[in-house]
Amino acid sequence: MTNTIEIKNLTYRKNYRSILEDVNLTIEAGKTVGLLGENGAGKTTLMRLIAGVAKGSVGSITVAGQNKVPIMKSYISFSEQLGGFNPNMRIDRIIRFYEDVYPDFSTEKYNQMAGFLQIDEGLRLSALSKGMKEKLVIGLTLSRDTKVYLLDEPFGGIDSMTRKRIIQSIIKWKSDDAVILVSDHYVSEISSILDEVVIIKDKTIYTHKSTEEIRSKYAEGIQQYYESIYEGNDFDD
Numbered sequence: 001m002t003n004t005i006e007i008k009n010l011t012y013r014k015n016y017r018s019i020l021e022d023v024n025l026t027i028e029a030g031k032t033v034g035l036l037g038e039n040g041a042g043k044t045t046l047m048r049l050i051a052g053v054a055k056g057s058v059g060s061i062t063v064a065g066q067n068k069v070p071i072m073k074s075y076i077s078f079s080e081q082l083g084g085f086n087p088n089m090r091i092d093r094i095i096r097f098y099e100d101v102y103p104d105f106s107t108e109k110y111n112q113m114a115g116f117l118q119i120d121e122g123l124r125l126s127a128l129s130k131g132m133k134e135k136l137v138i139g140l141t142l143s144r145d146t147k148v149y150l151l152d153e154p155f156g157g158i159d160s161m162t163r164k165r166i167i168q169s170i171i172k173w174k175s176d177d178a179v180i181l182v183s184d185h186y187v188s189e190i191s192s193i194l195d196e197v198v199i200i201k202d203k204t205i206y207t208h209k210s211t212e213e214i215r216s217k218y219a220e221g222i223q224q225y226y227e228s229i230y231e232g233n234d235f236d237d
């Protein structure tokens with residue numbers, strides 16, 4: 001199995017404050033990985049560093065063997081929050097923008113998702129609710145055909161029925177060798193699709209395990225395992 005993401009000795013400081021320290025992380029092709037951690041742990045920062053949006057880190061990040069940012073960027077679909085778009089822009093124009101900018105964007109894939117995302121493409125961005133905006137971001141992010149999908153807390157405002165349908169469909173939408181890194185605070189709902197869990201604590205990767213290993217060693221489940229880590233338990237052998 002090849003490694004899609006390789007991070008070595010990554011340290012990141014912002015305004016003289018240490019945000020991440022000596023992060024080492026390897027993710028194999030095809031894995032769906034949950035990125036967990038309390039508020040401010042550094043999940044978004046780590047995704048922004050992988051995506052090449054945050055700059056100035058020390059250490060190395062490679063994506064599919066590449067460490068040149070423009071090439072890495074072309075391999076990554078990152079769930080950015082549409083902040084760069086004019087709020088008056090209509091959704092259909094945003095979709096056309098994605099078609100124009102990303103050669104790997106599949107309108108057919110987007111249309112398949114649009115069925116249950118139920119976003120009126122005639123609406124302007126400013127008219128979308130928080131949950132509708134999140135659904136649009138998920139649709140746009142997953143409609144690209146890339147090696148890596150970074151989904152940063154994608155489900156916060158989405159109703160539980162839609163969330164379940166999106167989670168069940170994520171696996172169908174991704175190609176076999178694509179990696180999904182998804183951050184969330186509540187792992188219970190997404191745990192069924194996760195191959196591995198990465199927990200950030202104390203500014204670094206505190207643990208990285210397969211969900212199978214966690215389930216076999218910790219019967220109460222992944223959410224409880226995660227919470228126990230933050231309560232100070234150490235389950236490492």
Ligand SMILES: Nc1ncnc2c1ncn2[C@@H]1O[C@H](COP(=O)(O)OP(=O)(O)OP(=O)(O)O)[C@@H](O)[C@H]1O
Pocket residue numbers: 014015019037038039040041042043044045046
């Ligand atoms: N632009 C910035 N300038 C300075 N510090 C920042 C900046 N963005 C984030 N930080 C700090 O970096 C740390 C990690 O933040 P980050 O947003 O990555 O955490 P997170 O795990 O995604 O949190 P949450 O679950 O609340 O979204 C926090 O201490 C935060 O205050």
